Amino acid sequence: MRTQSRRRPPRATLAMAAAGTLLAPLLSGCWVGAGGSGSGGNSINVLMVNNPQMVELQKLTKANFTKQTGIKVNFTVLPENDVRDKISQDFANQAGQYDVATLSNYEIPIYAKNGWLHEMNSYVAKDAAYDEQDVLKPMRQSLTADDGKLYGQPFYGESSFLMYRKDIFAEKGLKMPAHPTWDQVADLAAKVDGARPGMHGICLRGLPGWGEVMAPLTTVVNTFGGTWFTKDWKAQLDSPAFKKATQFYVDLVRKHGESGAAQSGFAECLNNMTQGKVAMWYDATSAAGSLEAKGSPVKGKLDYAPAPVEKTDNSGWLYTWAWGIQKASHNPDKAWKFVSWASSKGYEQLVGESSGWPNVPAGKRASTYANADYRKSAASFQEMTKEAIESAKPNNPGVQPRPAPGIQFVGIPEFTDLGTKVSQEISAAIAGRQSVDSALKKSQKLAEKISKEYEGR
Incomplete structure (x- = not known):
């Protein structure tokens, strides 16, 4: 260093x-x-x-x-x-x-x-x-x-939003809020888990990669009040808000998420949703075209809701x-x-x-x-896709000022390496090989190296 x-x-x-x-x-x-x-x-x-x-x-x-x-x-x-x-x-x-x-x-x-x-x-x-x-x-x-x-x-x-099986929700007597919070989504995931044989409550990416698990997770961090760095480049991966968001994400996918979550990225979640193996999926708005395409087994069975929030008005990414x-x-x-x-x-x-x-x-x-x-x-x-794209705020995606643009990433060259290494730690927590605290302690040290390069600029 x-x-x-x-x-x-x-x-x-x-x-x-x-x-x-x-x-x-x-x-x-x-x-x-x-x-x-x-x-x-x-x-x-x-x-x-x-x-x-x-x-x-x-x-x-x-x-x-x-x-x-x-x-x-x-x-x-x-x-x-x-x-x-x-x-x-x-x-x-x-x-x-x-x-x-x-x-x-x-x-x-x-x-x-x-x-x-x-x-x-x-x-x-x-x-x-x-x-x-x-x-x-x-x-x-x-x-x-x-x-x-x-x-x-x-x-x-694309932006990101929540996709869900409206037929399953109807069978269970459930209603998706017009603007769901993450707590509401977690509650709904528990209620639809097992609604059909082999069906899980929700699909969330767990595959390592800064553009895989870190994309949806970072939007959760943003709306929970966290950030990778403060405006003056102080690393925040061990902050209470970052920890709370990450623990929530890991707990949700471990309790009610897809099988093999630690190896599931966009493609795997798309397959899970298409094949009826999950009742909900939070991910890219671009996925809807494939889900509603001619010949899709779930065509016409889905509905869509804005990206879930906690402390922000919206949380969809821009990509x-x-x-x-x-x-x-x-x-x-x-x-x-x-x-x-x-x-x-x-x-x-x-x-x-x-x-x-x-x-x-x-x-x-x-x-x-x-x-x-x-x-x-x-x-x-x-x-909903158009609205999500037009309302995305890449320069102000959270509750505090940011040092670089980006909603589901930090717009600096070093994020490729940093995000990938952090994603490996998070994926290991999803797989049950370590705790979230352990994952974020290691991740904080990695982020602090970037902080030293950028502080004072």
């Missing part, structure tokens, strides 16, 4: 060091397409997360985008934790193996500051058909760097899986053609007509919420 008397390195060096923590070999992953070859000629390489919306995009690209433009797209598709590792390797080194990658509103401002991304203002200015002003303002703002330039375009946007173009891309112009197609109104229309309107990668364009076909097909969740 660096002592106070030594000169602090510049912010860019810290960012590179944070990225360097992700250069370990990948432990798992599903590789599709690009392999190890660089892009060139009339092809581009795209590295993306294996969420359902991206898998759908992969299926539609050849017969539509490639047919229209002649540009071949080589996809590499990986689980969330693995894709983050792979992206950080390629972009931090500016290796240029991948032209485009799925990045979030956490990474894009940081990567842009480090000079790893191609700005998009010049493309947007020449591409009137793309209609940048149609992109929801919170999304545009979250993908704009300190220099005022855009460095990403959203594929889909987008967006497209970033690597600065070292061999084909940035062709990369933009792909990005603009994948984030366009036209692509949404294609998905709506070919796969059903609930499947549309929404949460990013105002026009989506004015589309009569979408509004009708996504009636159960579309308005």
Whole structure:
């Protein structure tokens, strides 16, 4: 650990060091397409997360985008934790193996500051058909760097809310409050636990990863009155509010949560909800499209409520899986053609007509919420999703001032490593291998190292 008397390195060096923590070999992953070859000629390489919306995009690209433009797209598709590792390797080194990658509103401002991304203002200015002003303002703002330039375009946007089986609630004579508190949710989870054979009360992420268990947990921490850091960078992971929120989360998922919670992330909870193994799920609003899609076993059986709260008026996160173009891309112009197609109104229309309107990668364009076909097909969740996105407060998500933006993350380069290490401790508590107190004592020490780097800035 660096002592106070030594000169602090510049912010860019810290960012590179944070990225360097992700250069370990990948432990798992599903590789599709690009392999190890660089892009060139009339092809581009795209590295993306294996969420359902991206898998759908992969299926539609050849017969539509490639047919229209002649540009071949080589996809590499990986689980969330693995894709983050792979992206950080390629972009931090500016290796240029991948032209485009799925990045979030956490990474894009940081990567842009480090000079790893191609700005998009010049493309947007020449591409009137793309209609940048149609992109929801919170999304545009979250993908704009300190220099005022855009460095990403959203594929889909999301906040978070509570999904629940309205048929199960009706059978049990239960009613979901219009604006539930976490205590009310815990009570409801106990009452619906076991409502059907093998059904648990609620699904909450427990899988290690700063973008896995730490995403929903941090929103709980915020609304319980906690924070990772005070405005002057004092670490707060062992504070009473942080402890209370974490203990609540761990107790709830251990008592009434899904089987194998410590290994359950977004994908696993989506499967649990789809297969009728849980009665409630708190997670991303984007999940509703898959749950209400044609052929889903739970289509029409669900209802939705705002993210539960305690001390704040709302607690939903703000997130987008967006497209970033690597600065070292061999084909940035062709990369933009792909990005603009994948984030366009036209692509949404294609998905709506070919796969059903609930499947549309929404949460990013105002026009989506004015589309009569979408509004009708996504009636159960579309308005609540839009409201959650527009009411999210990334600069003021809790009860106290914050030193960096972010609702379900802290917007600094070091959070990738810190959040991942803390998530491992929390996941171990969910698995019953240690107490919450023990997990947070270790986590506090990790956070204090970051405090020493930032105090006094």
